Amino acid sequence: MSIRDFAERLQCPKHSIPLEVPAELLDSGVPWPGGELTCPSGCVFPIVGGIPRFTQREHYANAFGLQWRRYQRTQLDSYTGHPISRVRLERCLGMPLSGLSDKSVLECGAGAGRFTEWLADAAGTLVSLDLSDAVDANLKNCAGKKPYLLLQADIRHMPVPKRAFDVVMCLGVLQHTPSPEESVASLAEYVKPGGTLVIDHYVKRPVFSSAGQYLSMGFPVREVLKRLAPETGLRATIALSAICDPIRKRTSRIPALDLLVSRLLPTACYYKAFPELADDIVREWNELDTHDGLTDWYKHRRSPAEIDAIVRSVGLETVYCARGGNGVEARGRRPGSASASSGT
Numbered sequence: 564m565s566i567r568d569f570a571e572r573l574q575c576p577k578h579s580i581p582l583e584v585p586a587e588l589l590d591s592g593v594p595w596p597g598g599e600l601t602c603p604s605g606c607v608f609p610i611v612g613g614i615p616r617f618t619q620r621e622h623y624a625n626a627f628g629l630q631w632r633r634y635q636r637t638q639l640d641s642y643t644g645h646p647i648s649r650v651r652l653e654r655c656l657g658m659p660l661s662g663l664s665d666k667s668v669l670e671c672g673a674g675a676g677r678f679t680e681w682l683a684d685a686a687g688t689l690v691s692l693d694l695s696d697a698v699d700a701n702l703k704n705c706a707g708k709k710p711y712l713l714l715q716a717d718i719r720h721m722p723v724p725k726r727a728f729d730v731v732m733c734l735g736v737l738q739h740t741p742s743p744e745e746s747v748a749s750l751a752e753y754v755k756p757g758g759t760l761v762i763d764h765y766v767k768r769p770v771f772s773s774a775g776q777y778l779s780m781g782f783p784v785r786e787v788l789k790r791l792a793p794e795t796g797l798r799a800t801i802a803l804s805a806i807c808d809p810i811r812k813r814t815s816r817i818p819a820l821d822l823l824v825s826r827l828l829p830t831a832c833y834y835k836a837f838p839e840l841a842d843d844i845v846r847e848w849n850e851l852d853t854h855d856g857l858t859d860w861y862k863h864r865r866s867p868a869e870i871d872a873i874v875r876s877v878g879l880e881t882v883y884c885a886r887g888g889n890g891v892e893a894r895g896r897r898p899g900s901a902s903a904s905s906g907t
């Protein structure tokens with residue numbers, strides 16, 4: 564299906580009926596000129612900054628919106644010069660990006676676009692969305708690519724047709740939603756017969772280490788920071804990172820000491836994980852991830868067995884489910900063949 568097919572079939576997330584989309588917008592990807600999309604039942608969805616908006620201004624992911632606008636390019640491969648996001652994306656997909664050339668892809672929780680920048684060029688058709696105004700950063704990063712549709716929308720109420728996508732992907736997101744189980748159930752609805760759901764999730768730690776997290780400084784600090792206004796929370800994590808990063812940089816060279824210091828200093832540290840990156844890029848990445856880890860409203864964890872069960876409970880066959888990347892990575896396939904798709 565083309566961009567036009569998906570633009571024509573945008574639907575009201577509340578009433579599930581087709582929206583009236585101006586004809587001149589159908590063939591071009593975003594940015595769309597201003598205006599609005601209307602639903603025959605009276606809902607109005609404005610197009611702001613080139614992007615159709617389907618969400619309220621206030622929601623639990625506001626801090627993410629600010630984060631991705633501040634660190635707009637930090638994690639992009641086109642910025643770091645290393646294919647860190649591409650490697651993760653291909654591993655989660657279970658195939659090279661070239662395998663997407665004739666596929667329709669729905670990317671959910673796209674953030675600033677570390678995966679979007681690859682998907683836009685690789686996919687036959689790409690629709691990306693995010694709950695927060697991270698979409699503004701995403702558009703800035705990816706507008707020059709192959710045309711794609713970008714929406715500010717909630718994965719639990721998506722304004723796109725069901726059972727219409729070859730690939731629905733959601734990386735780095737589910738643990739931050741109110742209920743990962745409900746989010747997966749919603750995502751699965753959009754996978755066409757024969758299509759694939761690609762997800763990952765933070766993993767449950769062994770009981771001993773999971774009890775240990777409550778003894779580390781990160782636990783109380785996050786309980787305070789996540790309740791602050793997003794701008795205040797961001798200022799705090801920048802200050803924390805400025806103080807702690809030079810110490811963590813030094814101690815990261817000594818594993819036993821690093822373990823102890825990681826309990827005392829609640830900041831992220833990737834000097835050892837990404838030796839290929841220049842120090843100033845790692846420092847920026849640490850600052851970003853310190854904010855990410857200390858201001859997220861929801862932070863769920865699931866075991867590989869739980870993720871496997873969730874995927875199967877929504878009518879998909881688990882193709883793959885194992886520890887990896889940020890925790891657990893999984894793929895589920897909807898039984899049937901693509902020709903059986905209804906796309907309603």
Ligand SMILES: C[S@@+](CC[C@H](N)C(=O)[O-])C[C@H]1O[C@@H](n2cnc3c(N)ncnc32)[C@H](O)[C@@H]1O
Nearest residue numbers: 624627672673674693694695717718734735736
């Ligand atoms: C940690 S970021 C990951 C972004 C991107 N996938 C990446 O890996 O860089 C989580 C993203 O999920 C988005 N998000 C959280 N809940 C969502 C929901 N219900 N619907 C859509 N996006 C959501 C947030 O706004 C945020 O941009």
Ligand SMILES: [Zn+2]
Nearest residue numbers: 575578602606
């Ligand atoms: Zn409506």
